[in-house]
């Protein structure tokens with residue numbers, strides 16, 4: 076049974092997350108469908124792609140599928156984790172990817188949205204960063220995605236509180252490009268997509284890749300990288316990481332003890 080709906084017409088691809096019973100949580104299966112949809116669009120010279128959920132979905136995506144999080148002792152956000160793969164698929168997709176939001180976004184799905192090129196949302200959209208809620212040590216590339224878009228004080232607040240950011244505040248902070256009324260969301264998004272389609276695709280593709288390369292151009296010495304990995308290991312080896320996952324699966328609030 077498909078977890079997404081993939082459409083392609085007039086050089087525009089649309090991927091609709093369609094697994095509301097599991098709040099569009101980013102399972103490896105759902106991620107595989109997103110990546111293959113993007114590959115199909117690329118093979119057919121799409122000039123723009125739209126990533127959305129169903130119209131009536133209250134949750135755009137609940138983030139990484141917690142059932143699939145690496146067991147304690149292994150890095151939950153390693154380079155080849157499905158979430159990291161879909162983030163790279165969006166970053167390397169040679170045309171703009173527009174996120175169309177009308178519901179709440181959680182955890183790794185918030186990074187997925189930040190990785191998109193343009194965000195159009197209604198007031199029902201909220202964005203939450205949740206590693207501290209689960210006991211996950213977010214990864215450097217992921218943190219850099221947020222640091223490239225926000226002041227460090229806002230990034231700290233989002234990571235430390237794990238509280239959802241309102242659409243209004245996200246627009247004020249420049250995360251959401253356009254905040255529109257619910258009844259206008261589709262027409263506004265498709266109209267913007269049409270404007271992009273009329274422009275030179277090679278120019279856009281190369282500017283998108285330059286923006287990706289320049290935004291990541293922060294040199295890390297091997298020693299710094301290894302120190303970060305060592306720090307992250309103390310977290311994903313911890314009892315708190317185990318407790319965060321267990322609490323979610325048992326549908327109860329976690330009790331973190333700092334070890």
Ligand code: YXS
Pocket residue numbers: 096097098100101134136137138139140141142151181182183184204205206207208209211213
């Ligand atoms: O019990 P059933 O089978 O009906 O399934 C429930 C939930 O277990 C399931 N579900 C998820 N399954 C796997 N991974 C998830 N992230 C996930 N979220 C939800 O969907 C069914 C309905 O969930 P329910 O009853 O809670 O729905 P609700 O409408 O009352 O509440 C919607 C949410 C999104 C507020 C709630 O489901 C929720 O808080 N979900 C977890 C959000 C979250 O903490 N996501 C972070 C995942 S970890 C991650 O993304 C990164 C690793 S990190 O943490 O580092 O950012």
